[in-house]
Amino acid sequence: xxxxxxxxxxxxxxxxxxxxxxxxxxxxxxxxxxxxxxxxxxxxxxxxxxxxxxxxxxxxxxxxxxxxxxxxxxxxxxxxxxxxxxxxxxxxxxxxxxxxxxxxxxxxxxxxxxxxxxxxxxxxxxxxxxxxxxxxxxxxxxxxxxxxxxxxxxxxxxxxxxxxxxxxxxxxxxxxxxxxx
Numbered sequence: 001x002x003x004x005x006x007x008x009x010x011x012x013x014x015x016x017x018x019x020x021x022x023x024x025x026x027x028x029x030x031x032x033x034x035x036x037x038x039x040x041x042x043x044x045x046x047x048x049x050x051x052x053x054x055x056x057x058x059x060x061x062x063x064x065x066x067x068x069x070x071x072x073x074x075x076x077x078x079x080x081x082x083x084x085x086x087x088x089x090x091x092x093x094x095x096x097x098x099x100x101x102x103x104x105x106x107x108x109x110x111x112x113x114x115x116x117x118x119x120x121x122x123x124x125x126x127x128x129x130x131x132x133x134x135x136x137x138x139x140x141x142x143x144x145x146x147x148x149x150x151x152x153x154x155x156x157x158x159x160x161x162x163x164x165x166x167x168x169x170x171x172x173x174x175x176x177x178x179x180x181x
Contacts, residue, residue: 012148016145016146016147016148017146019062019088019145020051020142020143020145020146021050021051021142022051022053022062023050023051023052023053023062023063023090023138023141023142024053024054024055024060024061024062024063025052025053025054025055025061025062025063025064025065026054026055026057026058026060026061026063026064026065026081026085027054027065027067028064028065028066028067028077028078028081029067029068030066030067030068030069030070030071030074031067031068031069031097032068032128033067033068033094033095033097033128034067034068035128036067036094036128036129036130036131036134037065037067037134039131040131040134040135041054044131045131045132045135047134047135047138050135050138050139050142051142052135052138058081058082058084058085059084059085059086061085061089062085062088062089062090063089063090063091063092063138063141064078064081064082064085064089064090064091064092065092065094066078066091066092066093066094066098066114067094067095067098068094068095068097068098069097069098069101069102069104069110069111070097070098070110070111070114071109071110071111072109072111072170072171075111075117075167075170075171076171076174078117078118079117079118079167082118087153087154088150088151088153088154089152089153090121090122090141090145090150090152090153091114091118091119091120091121091152092120092121092122092123092124092137092138092141093114093115093120093122093123093124094124094129094134094137095124095125095126095127095128095129096125096126096127097110097127098114098120098123099113099114099123099125100112100113102127103127111170116163116166117163117166117167117170118152118156118163119152119153119155119156119163120152121141121144121150121152122137122138122140122141122144123137124136124137
């Protein structure tokens, strides 16, 4: 027979396998990045064959896809959306703007490194990444989920003080709760 630890490991393997094939995506398009999402979902690239579907609200979403640059105002909204999502939840940073600010890197109002404010599980490089790259990014996330390594949501909870401190440095006019769960 299996002991409790072995049984839990088997359950985790089954859950991760099911999760990887059922990703409901909430796209947060803040700039030109969102233009590549519709072609990715159409019949030519057919993202749904990988289990990637759109979600209507944060409560229904598993993946937050952040496309384009983030300003301090939009960061506030992204944090609210992220904290409304159910666990486990994943974040994909789409395009060079989420990695280093892109062409707006030296603007006073641009968030340059998204990882300081929210845990990013996968970055997709490019300005703008083509649909093939978007699908490759989702496949990478699926592999991380199946291996049990896509744990940004858990890191967020464990390091909440770090994330909130960074968020408060940028968003000075917003009184944020210590946690929303």
